[in-house]
Amino acid sequence: MPLRISPGFDLHLWDGPDSAITGFDLPAKAYSAYVNFDFVSDIRRPAGLEVNFTAGIYTDGDNISSESWRFTGVGLGWFRLSPTNVLKLGVEYYDRIDLKMLPAVGFFLQPNNDLKIDLYFPRPRLLHRFPPRGNTEVWGYVGQEYGAGSWTIERLAGFDDQVDINDKRVVFGLEWKNPRGGTGFLEGGYVWDRAILYRSNPPDKLENSDSFMLRTGFAF
Numbered sequence: 394m395p396l397r398i399s400p401g402f403d404l405h406l407w408d409g410p411d412s413a414i415t416g417f418d419l420p421a422k423a424y425s426a427y428v429n430f431d432f433v434s435d436i437r438r439p440a441g442l443e444v445n446f447t448a449g450i451y452t453d454g455d456n457i458s459s460e461s462w463r464f465t466g467v468g469l470g471w472f473r474l475s476p477t478n479v480l481k482l483g484v485e486y487y488d489r490i491d492l493k494m495l496p497a498v499g500f501f502l503q504p505n506n507d508l509k510i511d512l513y514f515p516r517p518r519l520l521h522r523f524p525p526r527g528n529t530e531v532w533g534y535v536g537q538e539y540g541a542g543s544w545t546i547e548r549l550a551g552f553d554d555q556v557d558i559n560d561k562r563v564v565f566g567l568e569w570k571n572p573r574g575g576t577g578f579l580e581g582g583y584v585w586d587r588a589i590l591y592r593s594n595p596p597d598k599l600e601n602s603d604s605f606m607l608r609t610g611f612a613f
Contacts, residue, residue, distance in 0.1 A: 401426075443470075449463055456553040477504070479500070499511060520534040534566055576613075
């Protein structure tokens with residue numbers, strides 16, 4: 394099926410920053426509720442399209458406004474260079490205050506059935522398949538990505554604002570898929586170039602120290 398529609402929901406729990414010291418503040422939690430639309434043309438052809446469009450509401454629950462709606466996505470044209478090598482070109486759209494769009498380009502290589510090499514900007518990955526666990530296919534991977542996101546929030550001073558939390562990540566993880574189409578992942582990684590900025594004052598950023606991350610997810 395070339396078109397897949399899947400809803401999602403994320404809960405974000407934050408601790409800090411210390412507003413008395415930094416002048417920056419965040420709510421204790423925020424929410425991301427969204428619907429993904431994914432389309433991939435027939436992969437048996439020599440060329441095609443790969444499109445993701447995501448519409449969602451990103452808010453702390455106290456500030457829900459038109460700016461809570463964000464529309465993100467990926468649009469790629471792909472060209473099959475050989476049965477196992479594919480070139481992709483396009484853009485990734487983030488719809489954040491500080492980061493709107495990045496070019497996307499890369500070679501997707503599969504030297505054998507157990508190895509995938511995604512030489513892709515902005516999200517390169519190297520994947521290795523482990524021996525199957527029953528009917529479940531399991532891959533281990535290492536990759537890099539632009540993380541975090543953007544939410545509308547109510548500031549401690551009582552006014553509405555929008556915050557970007559931006560960072561870069563190196564992740565190590567496992568992902569799995571069963572025959573019924575259920576998927577999941579578990580990963581950890583190192584996070585750097587972390588920054589917080591507000592729509593009310595975009596030139597002013599709070600640079601944060603490096604950190605570590607742990608993340609998991611499921612889809613069906």
